[in-house]
Amino acid sequence: MAQPPWQAPPEPSELVRARLPKLLVYNSLTRSKTPFVPRDREGKKIDWYACGPTVYDDSHLGHARNYVSNDIIRRILSDYFKFDVNFVMNITDVDDKIILAARQQHLLSLWLEQHAAVDRDVLDTTHAAYKAYLEKTLPMIPAVTPPESLPAGIEQIYGHVLAGKSIKNDGSPPGDDEAKIKMHLKTVSQAGEALVLTEPTIEEFSLKASGVLLPHIDALQKHTITGKDYDIFTKLTKKYEDRFFHDMKSLNVQYPDTLTRVTEYGPQIVNYVKQIQDNGFAYEHEGSVYYDTHAWESTGGVYARLAPWNRNDKELQQDGEGSLSTKNTGFKRSGADFAVWKASKAGEPSWKSPWGEGRPGWHIECSAMASDVLGKQFDIHSGGIDLAFPHHDNELAQSEAYWSKSGKDSQQWVNYFLHMGHLSITGSKMSKSLKNFITIRDAIGNGSWTPRGLRIVFLLGAWRDGLEVTREVVKAGRAWEDKVDNFFIKIRDVQARQHPAPGINGATNGVHKLDIQEVAISGPMAKELELTKKQFHEAMCDSFDTPTGLRVISDLITLYNTQKAVDIPEAVALELGKWVTEIVVMFGLDAEYKSGQLGWSGLDIPIEAKPFVIPLAQLRDRVREAAKAGAVNVSDLSTLEDKDTTYDSNQPYANAYADFQRKLHQLQAQNAAAKEYLAASDHVRDKVLWDLSIYLEDRDAEHLPALIRPLSQSLREERSTRDAAALTKAAAKEKARQDAEAADKKKAELGKIDPLRMFRTLEYSAWDAEGLPTHDAEGMEVAKSRSKKLRKDWERQKKAHESWKIESGVVGEIPAGKGAS
Template sequence: MAQPEWRAPPALSESAQQRLPKLSVYNSLTRSKTPFVPLDPEGKKIGWYACGPTVYDDAHLGHARNYVSTDIIRRILRDYFKFDVTFVMNITDVDDKIILAARQQYLLSQWLARHSTFDGRVRDTTRQAFAAYVDKNLPLLNKDVLPEAHAAEAEKAYGHVLRGESADRQGPPGDKEAKIKMHLKTADSAASALQLPDSSSLAHFAAKASGVLLPHIDALEKHTVTGGDHDIFTKLTKRYEQRFFDDMTALNVRYPDKLTRVTEYGPQIVDYVKRIQDNGFGYENEGSVYYDTNAWESSGGAYARLEPWNRNDKDLQADGEGSLSNKKTGFKRSGADFALWKASKEGEPSWPSPWGEGRPGWHIECSAMASDVLGKQFDIHSGGIDLAFPHHDNELAQSEAYWYHKECEREQWVNYFLHMGHLSIQGSKMSKSLKNFTTIREAIAKGDWTPRGLRIVFLLGNWRDGLEITGEVVKAGRAWEEKVDNFFIKVKDIQQRMMQQPQRANSVANGVKTLDLNGDSNGQADHAASQGIEGTLAEAQAKFHDALCDSIDTPTAMRVISDLITAYNSEKAVSDSASLSLGRWVTDMVVIFGLDAEHREGQLAWSGLDILAQARPFVIPLSKLRDRVREQAKSGSMNREVLGTLGEKDTTYASTQPYANALADFQRKLWELITNGASPKEYLAACDHLRDSVLWDLDIYLEDRDAEKLPALVRPLSQSLREERMNREAAAASKAVAKEKAKAEAEAAERKRLEAGKLSHLDMFRTSEYSEWDAEGLPVKDAEGKEVAKSRSKKLRKDWERQKKTHEAYLASSGKS
């Protein structure tokens, strides 16, 4: 498909061009990577408008994908490339979904309040609601199906969908199948509610049946809600707006520089629509105003520039029109025309306008608010990829129609559209309408994700690509995080040891090379290693910069950090100053990526690596004591001085008791070993027990570093260490089971062999098969009196000899020999 027309921003001043990074971004307007040039003549300021949430339910992980990825790009533009970014985001607090959700919840609560118990009227109304829901949403089921027969009938009609097949059995399942599963789940819950006994509580019944009751009660009573009942709707939106920003704070997503709400822009939106109409690009029908795509294109404008292939997609058009999609459209001048202003309908909030009471169309809100804050042109517009058409295409067309002047050259409203990829689950887009989502707060509360872990996964994928959460994706994210964890723990340990040695600390502050990781003085080899790693750092910084300049390529940037740490770990000797240089640069980059919400200025490494504050006063002395014990035990001698002069510790607070007890118990164990004259091996066993059991159970791990001649590294217990031990223990258990099985099989075979030895070799052939035997019991003649052939006799002799040995073994084992 031909590239759409795109007008590049005006040229910058020479000084601005020199200062501007060679940054390109994938621009949905060009469907290609485009050099990024701000509208600001100095190349410093960026105006950015992002489509915010529609607030009628909790945000889910699909929303996290959009807003976290947007936050990552925003941080990079501001904190890495040093642009002055004005970030504007809207809150959609009135639209078809919000109106429906708020009104349904309000009317159901009013209806339930009129029924104090689960009586016959409630059951009858719910049966009607159940039948209406099945008839509308599950056409393969009989609408008169009885609740008690629902599960069996659903299995007959939709069992293949429930088992993961597509509805038509022609291809893979997708959104359609996800929606069928959602409706089946809702109907099943209502069916089970209708089978509850009359003694059930009304609240319990309503919770199970609400999915079918909400639309039914709404259909019966929505006429009772008037256009002025705004509080019914804002009560819901205010609640979920606050919950949305609570979730964003938890994910370390920065608050917008400017926040706009649709309900606060009523008069401005009316004026915006009126100007589009006055410019000749809108027409009115029965109180609603529609955008005239034919008139716009006749004037030389373009429509559906972002996704022209979807221009005539009736499903997407209907989705964009919301409730108006059910209206007869014969009046439209083009099938692509869309609503700018919607005439007031029963049960909806409304505002006054020249065309009568009504409310804004979905797309016009963003155009009016973005234009009000950022003006007739701005740099970036962003949102999820599902907004490209019709939402952003309609925004673009109507905004340029608003700013249109016959006498002036046509201007481009937005220069760069950035669209974030979807998050998918089992092949379907995660969405509220499909109810196939996990909310952000659920995922974090259950421990499925941490804010850092989720952001790492998004960074490992390209911001504009779709992302499906799989086991491999989760594993890759954890591996990257733990690799950086381990690196930071190492460099923090270097920093802490240096702070305990003022002379070395001053040397590093002055840029002088210091002792290497092994504690040896600087040598040529160490100097060469440090020079090598410093060169590797410079190379990594260049690659990192190139990756971010290449359309914010965070997967490559993340790989650069990982490769740098691998190179560092591979060096046998690196100066402390070089180690800290790497640590500071990696710290700066992960902070720019938003991976540390608690970062403090000048802090080395990200937060979360230190052991608990209440543990430190006990665990650090305990680790030092254990180091001294191990050192003496390995030397072959122990003495009372190993205990040192550790004073009494404050154990007032219950939270500190486990750590205080660990220290006291280890001291008592040492006194016991010294008193009993224990061997060095017993001291080492006590040290291992402290590391592998006592502190492990307190989520602390002591990493012994004997080869480097360094004290044990005190660190929080990581997921990988836990998994490593679990795997090791599982392997050992499996090996033990296999060993026991082999032993049992061998014993059974031996018992079988001995059992077979009960029969004497002298009697083994005395059967009806033969009629005469020699003195050893070997057959001479067969049953018919014929002599046994020589070849047969040889074989019988071999069998006889084997049985003789077996019988003699039996006799020996039973003490009868």
């Protein structure tokens, strides 16, 4: 059946149309960019439903890509375009994966409580679990393979997969199938390691063997769980819901305006399914209720509007159906029909319904919750691209069927579907089920990423495109962040010089409220700012084109950096800084931003350092200036008598200031040359303050005082690279010296050999008067060609021997025509 035309929202009034931005949004319903028009008659309010997490494990960087991208678009709509966004998100706290994970963990913990040590029962059960796991997930490896022989068997059968090749080993790139194989290999390998441990504790053993024990114990004991044992499942989901929102807060993702949970919508979901059935678009079979795609399409409705090419994809359908996919499906009226209500089986939670004890189908919860909160129609529905089919296609079909009595009166349930691209590692998407993920808390906790750095990388990629994390991507993100860092530090310096605030010895403390006076902002740089604002606006109107948005900001900063600071009016520089600040805050790049602040957070040195580092830097500037002029007088130096050094956190900075003053007094007492003062100034910059994670950036060419800034990762890496290059160069120089010394030594040793005796070896049997061989060991005369070569070697050695005699003081020459007997 042909795809129905997208039903554009009603045309707004002329007044509203004039107020709306000319925003185009890539809409999965049309697979094109379509004009964005809210349903709200005033053109101000946007209703948005986002598919939230399935909470049974920690969120990973793939989830971060989805939810941070949602957050970026939400901020653009609300903070840039000034829409009133009503953001609704669900928590899926009951589905096949959650039920399985919660039940498995619960049953395994009960089983382990019964075993204080690794006894015979533990070993027998684990051997059985190991065998069952091999049979189910890795059938190419014989299930009878002993644990000690497993590594060799894995290498023989799957060695090429572990080496990064595809299963077929035909040169095609690896993907999800290979990631799944690696996951199973890791699980069974750890179990094999457990089974060959010598006298392990039960904790050590279970840590390695749990991967195979979880499904095995579950298969044996899941019947012991009743449908009303809700606590078993909610214990897991509450834990991971809390951890999810903690992760989101760490990434500066805004909390939803409304949060819904599946377990809190049991009666509404039952009523929702009943209404679909009453409308004639669902049927019951053995306690489960299935959506009738044929009945829906016979009335003019369309199924699989988002991804019609996947309509008959059995693998995707089975993934959506979960445990029901293993049943005989011959009863289905159409192969595309899917469960909206599932009869609960042993070990599954259940709720009362007209069809018996059961639980919601995977897709129905979003339809029921979004319809309950947002009604018959709303503006935006979002989620990861993997949800387009079957999840969102099923949502669309069942929701429109719910609101329609006949199918012919159906209305478009959602106007704009936004699907976020995957984050992948070496060609395979991150997935909980594949266990090939890096959790958000690990990535942030171990320093691999910062929340700002991660968000910048996502901004550098189009929200709907896949993003593979490569070294180049990380490098590009860091370069952009460093560029903006440097820009903000310079702009804050301009602000400090325009509005100096008193500090220690009259120093400025670097913290000021943005206060640009009413002045005419004009000139070339001001015009570039206005052009950049226009380009940025066009990028945001082009389906939230953040890569272009970041590029035009970078271009503006590049232009600013190429101008002499004295050529740019301070008011214009501050206006640039104010606008860039507004944009990076709008993008969510500063969770600690304070109103009126110029630049993002993280630009200041520690507050306890300022009373000492600021005057130190000012003193150093004066010393360097005087040293370059050829005369340094430090007799009027300030002292530390009025400095508070009672806190441990202050002491390192106080010491740095005091040590620098003492060094200057020593140099003056020694009547040191100007270069010694410069060397001391370099030392305090390159060693003392560097070790305190503070960097002084000298600006001699601009005739400005040194910038005081925290030490960034890029500066550390730059120095590390420079130091490594210097070490390499020094090592190469030392090697060359040693090689030359060894060559000279070898030459000297060779020079000791008298050419009259150099060929007196068993290789020859007769020699002439000069010691040159005439016959070989067998008495054969040495060939003329051979004699010529031997003569050259003899003459070279004669010269070396004569040089050695002269250098070592040996008197005498080799007599011509005489040989040794």
